[in-house]
Amino acid sequence: xxxxxxxxxASYGSLLSTKLLMAGHNVTLVCLPEEAELxxxxxxxxxxxxxxxDEPRILSSQDLPGSLDACTPPQAxxxxxxxxxxxxxxxxxxxDTVRDLLxxxxxxQKPCLSIMN
Numbered sequence: 001x002x003x004x005x006x007x008x009x010a011s012y013g014s015l016l017s018t019k020l021l022m023a024g025h026n027v028t029l030v031c032l033p034e035e036a037e038l039x040x041x042x043x044x045x046x047x048x049x050x051x052x053x054d055e056p057r058i059l060s061s062q063d064l065p066g067s068l069d070a071c072t073p074p075q076a077x078x079x080x081x082x083x084x085x086x087x088x089x090x091x092x093x094x095x096d097t098v099r100d101l102l103x104x105x106x107x108x109q110k111p112c113l114s115i116m117n
Contacts, residue, residue, distance in 0.1 A: 002026055002066065006081040008098070009088035010035050010044075010070065016085060016115055018046040018059055021066035028081070029070040030101065039070035073097035078108035086114040 003025045007013035010031035017027040029039060043061035050057060061068040074097055078084055084105055092098055105112065 003082040004028070004080060005083045005085065006030065006076060006078060007085045007087050008073075008101070009086070009092070010039060011087075012089070012115065013085065013087035014044050014046050015048070016087060017044065017068060018048070018061065018064070021061055021064035021068055022059075024065040026067045027069075028076065029068070030073055030076050031070055033072050036070035036072055036075075039068065043068060073101040076101055076104075078105045078110055081110060084108075084110050084112045086112065086116070090116070 005017075005020055005025055005027050007017055007027060008030045010029040013029055017029060020027050029036075029044075031039070045061075046059050047056045048059060049055070073095070078101075086093075088098070093102065
């Protein structure tokens, strides 16, 4: 059964979102308005070398079984998701709109994971 996953961060979150889309899940990336507009119109593209292959592939989110969309922090409603991933650079969490979203995420009590390195 497909899950709905919210990922904060379109840059670091793109690889995770691509893998989740490959598994048939539905992903929303939280990002800046210009990025959301671009992702919603063109999708994402990730260059990845798959296990057993020598050459990288360019994977388009539009060609994968899951669905992808994007929104800004004020538009994100954590209550609508099964899992929330934190994939932003640390300074971005200081933005007022992101801080507000983090409060709403905490109040939702949804499972969260961080993919920071």
